[in-house]
Amino acid sequence: MEENNLECNSVVDGNVEEVPDKKVIKFNPPLYRQRYEFVKKLVAQHEPKKVADLGCGDVFLLRMLKYQKCLEELVGVDINEEKFKWHGCKLSACVGDHLDPRELDLIITLYQGSVLEKDCRLVGFDMVTCIELIEHFDSEDLAKFPEVVFGYMSPAMIVISTPNSDFNSLFPYSDFRDLDHKFEWSRMEFQTWALDVANRYNYSVEFTGVGEPPSGAEDVGYCTQIGIFHRKAQATEPDISEQQGQHVYQVAYTTSYPSLQQIKYRRRVVVYETYREVHRMRRKYKMGLTWCELEADPEDPDNPRRKFTSGLPSPQPLKEAEKSTEMTPKPFCIGDKFYVPLERIIAYPKVKHLCGNVEELRALIADAVELNCSGSAVQVDLDHYADC
Numbered sequence: 001m002e003e004n005n006l007e008c009n010s011v012v013d014g015n016v017e018e019v020p021d022k023k024v025i026k027f028n029p030p031l032y033r034q035r036y037e038f039v040k041k042l043v044a045q046h047e048p049k050k051v052a053d054l055g056c057g058d059v060f061l062l063r064m065l066k067y068q069k070c071l072e073e074l075v076g077v078d079i080n081e082e083k084f085k086w087h088g089c090k091l092s093a094c095v096g097d098h099l100d101p102r103e104l105d106l107i108i109t110l111y112q113g114s115v116l117e118k119d120c121r122l123v124g125f126d127m128v129t130c131i132e133l134i135e136h137f138d139s140e141d142l143a144k145f146p147e148v149v150f151g152y153m154s155p156a157m158i159v160i161s162t163p164n165s166d167f168n169s170l171f172p173y174s175d176f177r178d179l180d181h182k183f184e185w186s187r188m189e190f191q192t193w194a195l196d197v198a199n200r201y202n203y204s205v206e207f208t209g210v211g212e213p214p215s216g217a218e219d220v221g222y223c224t225q226i227g228i229f230h231r232k233a234q235a236t237e238p239d240i241s242e243q244q245g246q247h248v249y250q251v252a253y254t255t256s257y258p259s260l261q262q263i264k265y266r267r268r269v270v271v272y273e274t275y276r277e278v279h280r281m282r283r284k285y286k287m288g289l290t291w292c293e294l295e296a297d298p299e300d301p302d303n304p305r306r307k308f309t310s311g312l313p314s315p316q317p318l319k320e321a322e323k324s325t326e327m328t329p330k331p332f333c334i335g336d337k338f339y340v341p342l343e344r345i346i347a348y349p350k351v352k353h354l355c356g357n358v359e360e361l362r363a364l365i366a367d368a369v370e371l372n373c374s375g376s377a378v379q380v381d382l383d384h385y386a387d388c
């Protein structure tokens with residue numbers, strides 16, 4: 001964190017805590033990003049499938065989270081639909097997501113609505129985040145919030161961040177950090193509220209934060225205080241079926257991602273991987289580099305490729321992927337055609353992971369790849385235009 005003495009005219013609760021005419025405390029990375037990174041690490045650590053960000057604003061956190069492999073459903077809720085209009089489309093899949101599909105399906109939905117209202121689509125999440133949200137509630141709304149989020153949504157984990165007013169003593173102004181804040185709590189106030197809520201709804205809570213104080217002022221704590229709530233083991237999971245019908249929020253945006261669970265994308269990747277391995281083996285064969293892998297005997301005077309073996313360096317140690325194919329039927333050549341048995345292709349870990357067995361591999365590639373008569377090997381021309 002840097003501290004500068006600069007003249008500023010605005011107060012921002014974002015990357016910079018600015019103080020009119022006096023001191024600026026600048027966080028690096030910016031404070032808002034530290035909050036998002038904090039959540040991202042929690043997601044990586046706990047691997048939730050379903051995460052909802054309440055008061056998601058310009059969806060920046062959701063955009064960071066969508067790359068987490070464990071996620072299958074991401075939801076954002078905000079009362080202000082304007083933000084979605086501008087930023088919602090940034091959540092859609094890009095070219096890279098189509099070329100290199102995720103392992104798991106992912107659906108992202110943005111709802112316009114107040115998190116103080118109950119909507120059954122928010123029940124049963126693994127994690128709910130409320131980043132810089134609660135300080136925007138007046139006392140009436142703050143009183144409603146725990147019953148909706150802890151009592152009704154009842155996710156396994158809840159992350160709540162809010163400004164730590166103890167840190168404000170480092171700023172020579174007494175206003176709140178944002179004009180819309182209804183309160184800013186000291187650590188004692190936040191922890192008292194959080195422990196009471198946790199007790200009422202059968203959660204445990206631990207406290208931490210982001211935005212380190214400057215050296216010499218450690219006693220003020222983090223600039224942003226964070227409570228992490230874990231639902232204690234309960235006899236029964238929240239019954240989602242009982243909540244059917246209560247759709248209060250409006251769907252403002254929804255999108256789904258290409259994934260390897262979808263046959264269209266799995267087929268495309270398997271065909272690509274198959275061709276890649278077949279052409280790699282074909283090239284190696286032509287270069288005469290891997291006699292050890294092929295049936296042809298390099299000492300056989302009838303072997304047309306014998307001449308390539310002389311003077312070649314001894315074979316390189318086999319790579320991991322090649323080791324797994326060592327015991328499988330070898331590629332072979334008949335006339336000007338080169339064949340790679342499916343049993344050899346399925347031995348490559350990525351193909352194995354995608355197909356499981358030879359039958360499924362055959363079914364996935366049959367329409368796009370030429371097979372030999374028995375359907376047991378991929379067939380390509382030994383000479384390929386790409387070699388020229």
Ligand SMILES: C[S@@+](CC[C@H](N)C(=O)[O-])C[C@H]1O[C@@H](n2cnc3c(N)ncnc32)[C@H](O)[C@@H]1O
Nearest residue numbers: 055056057078079080113114115116131132136
């Ligand atoms: C300070 S912003 C924080 C945005 C985002 N969580 C972040 O950290 O960048 C607070 C957000 O909460 C939203 N909000 C306030 N009251 C709300 C309510 N009752 N229900 C849903 N969203 C609310 C606001 O519209 C705003 O986008």
Ligand SMILES: [Mg+2]
Nearest residue numbers: 013132135178
């Ligand atoms: Mg705020």
